[in-house]
Amino acid sequence: MIQDMISRIQKLKEAQHAVILAHNYVVPEIQDVADFVGDSLELSRKARDNNAETIIFCGVRFMGETAKLLCPQARVIMPTAAAGCPMADSCLYEGLRAWKADHPEHTLVAYVNTTAATKSLVDICVTSGNAEKIVSKLDHTKPIMFLPDRNLGANLNHRLGLNMDLWNGCCWLxxxxxxxxxxxxxxxxxxxxxxxxxxxxxxxxxxxxxxxxxxxxxxxxxxxxxxxxxxxxxxxxxxxxxxxxxxxxxxxLEPTLVCHNMKKNTLELLVDALEGRGYEITLPEDIMASAVRPIERMLEWS
Ligand code: SF4
Missing domain, CATH: 3.40.50.10800 (NadA-like)
Incomplete structure (x- = not known):
């Protein structure tokens, strides 16, 4: 049964010139069938550098949005619309826009775990892999808001001897x-x-x-x-x-650490996505234009 699905995935992928990107946290069967498995930064680079007509992105929604921002000519399809990220949802566009209006002097640094709309408001993005390097290069004489992960921000403050303001979000897991x-x-x-x-x-x-x-x-x-x-x-x-x-x-560790959103990507839904029943990422043009800049800046600096 699983072998049948894997054969089907391989055939459909080749017929559509599609590439399958999968985050390190998705189920093993999808990792095994993907073209690339990695973290947010690695997958962002793969999305930017590939010429595929279709990217099937197995992860959570903000990752699919990042792939769309970096590869606007490709169709970016996710196996399910239901895979979100509570950390990303803790810092949405309206809330950040209001905060920014009250704190115009701050440099805004966003962990890549943010929606495209939120990214459209910030100065630069980081991943957990490049955050220390990028934050160390910022102008530390100006106030900085690090969002949305207060733990990553606090760990960076400790390592770099900084006192960045921290958004009160986190990964529950x-x-x-x-x-x-x-x-x-x-x-x-x-x-x-x-x-x-x-x-x-x-x-x-x-x-x-x-x-x-x-x-x-x-x-x-x-x-x-x-x-x-x-x-x-x-x-x-x-x-x-x-x-x-x-x-x-x-x-x-015990109890086993499972991100239920990542696990919403299943082999069955991957087949559905390749057969045209996936969830296509679409973003408004003005958000695309603004949100891609902090990601490109991150890729230049990392
Ligand atoms: S592991 Fe945490 S940060 Fe990553 S997608 Fe799941 S909830 Fe979001």
Missing amino acids: HNGIKVADIARAKAENPDAAVMVHLECQPEVVAMADAALSTAGMLKYVEKSNAKRFIVGTESGMLHRLEVLFPDREFIG
């Missing part, structure tokens, strides 16, 4: 990782290196050997001498790590 969860995993696996995502709370980051983006985790494992790793991020990343590093062992 990474914010939910507690000091006790890491302490328990370390006690049970004293030989394992601990990697956590930069969206975790600062006190959790302080307990880890490394706090990274998902792409950063891959590089960290590649260079590390450790054989076992505790992985403090969404469970889809375990599959990615196990495929790339079959000689290492990866230990997820």
Whole structure:
């Protein structure tokens, strides 16, 4: 059954000159059939650099919007319209526009986990993989608002010795990782290196050997001498790590960390998307024109 669907996906993809992009957090079956698997920054670059007529984007909506901004000539189709991101939804256009009107002196830095409309209001975007490098290059004599992830912002403030204002948003999944969860995993696996995502709370980051983006985790494992790793991020990343590093062992946290929005992308819906029943990303032209600038600035600076 699964093999039938995979064969169908391959045939439909070739017939349509489509490329399948998948985030590290989607289900393993989709990661295995995708042309590229990666984090937001890697997938943004793939969207920008490919000549595909159709991009099938398996992730959450703001990622599909980013692909559309960078690849406006392509049709960007998502398997489902229902895959959103609560962090992105915590900082929507109207709220940020009102805040900006009251704080015209601030430089606005947006984590890429924002809607296209929100991006249209900001100066520059960052991902968890390039945020430290980009924020370090900003003019620190002016006030900065970092949005929407207060944890990533606080971790950057700590690393760079800054005092950026922070929007009060977070990823519920990474914010939910507690000091006790890491302490328990370390006690049970004293030989394992601990990697956590930069969206975790600062006190959790302080307990880890490394706090990274998902792409950063891959590089960290590649260079590390450790054989076992505790992985403090969404469970889809375990599959990615196990495929790339079959000689290492990866230990997820308990309870298992599952982003239900990412898991709304299924093989069945991927087939539907390739057969014309997906959700096509469309954006107003004025939003496209304004929102692409902070993303292009990010790609130039990173
Ligand atoms: S893991 Fe967190 S930030 Fe990523 S899509 Fe899910 S809710 Fe949003």
